[in-house]
């Protein structure tokens with residue numbers, strides 16, 4: 001068996017089956033063709049010596065709002081002076097402030113502001129990135145944002161997965177008419193976005209300051225009718241029964257979950273819905289209600305971790321710091337944190353057949369780390385030990401330069 005490339009003299013954190021110490025992994029046509037002990041490695045055209053470092057699956061940031069315009073540092077200051085996130089949202093700031101900035105930015109400007117954030121994630125070994133819409137809230141602006149998100153995947157060495165989050169907040173044109181907005185979303189926006197091939201999944205913000213469970217349910221019904229999988233921002237600030245709702249639609253994930261109760265946990269376990277935990281938002285909002293990690297663990301709900309990169313609640317572009325926060329704030333084990341950014345994150349995107357673990361047949365997405373043991377990834381804060389990233393078999397430096405034409 002001849003392979004295109006062999007990455008040898010590495011320890012493999014496979015995240016599916018046991019680690020392989022002193023191993024090697026072979027690639028053919030962009031996929032993993034073989035992995036095992038170094039001594040048994042097949043021949044390959046190109047051989048990369050990993051220098052005894054650790055190789056993990058490429059990291060997956062499965063929940064971001066990374067494409068947006070503007071900054072909300074002013075709200076950060078206001079919150080430090082005592083205003084709450086919900087107060088600011090009700091006063092027309094919050095998500096609406098970013099909607100105004102995003103609507104008025106050109107697609108080029110959106111990319112110019114967003115690409116440095118993407119580059120920061122890529123430097124930490126991210127090979128798959130989910131990007132949500134939800135700062136446009138009208139058809140043209142949502143299409144502009146999702147088109148920019150798709151463009152990120154063409155301009156940068158990363159697999160982009162897009163999610164339509166039209167039900168993120170009520171746009172001012174529909175003030176006091178949330179049901180009319182949801183009607184329009186289901187009738188016009190969602191079919192147009194699906195038709196344009198711009199969405200891989202559909203999400204909603206189910207919250208007192210967002211949409212009700214009944215409104216989210218209508219969005220889900222429309223999404224499923226178009227063949228799109230669903231996920232939900234659920235139980236972040238209050239328990240709205242969102243996790244049980246998304247589980248009923250066999251959703252890919254329920255995300256945030258600080259206020260998740262027993263019924264939601266049971267429903268997620270039965271449906272196989274992934275819990276996506278977002279410690280950056282918890283930290284940045286100075287939240288005090290941790291998600292029910294022990295209960296999720298006990299019933300075997302897979303826990304993914306993501307940055308939630310967004311300007312209001314989690315201006316975080318470090319997946320490694322998200323791992324540290326999940327361990328420090330919520331007592332995930334470092335191994336659970338790594339699984340949260342690899343194998344479980346892939347499941348939260350419906351991509352577990354193609355990425356998220358080192359297994360024969362999966363896409364050859366890897367990160368090579370200068371660490372003594374995998375727990376070092378969640379342990380250190382602010383150190384980036386990534387030495388090489390491999391996207392579908394193609395090696396690159398962790399630090400990527402920004403494109404000058406887009």
Ligand code: DI6
Pocket residue numbers: 065094095098168205233236281308310311312313314
């Ligand atoms: N939950 C979040 O964490 C973000 N959206 C959401 O539904 C926050 C978005 C923002 O404040 O801009």
Ligand code: FE
Pocket residue numbers: 063065233308310
């Ligand atoms: Fe979010």
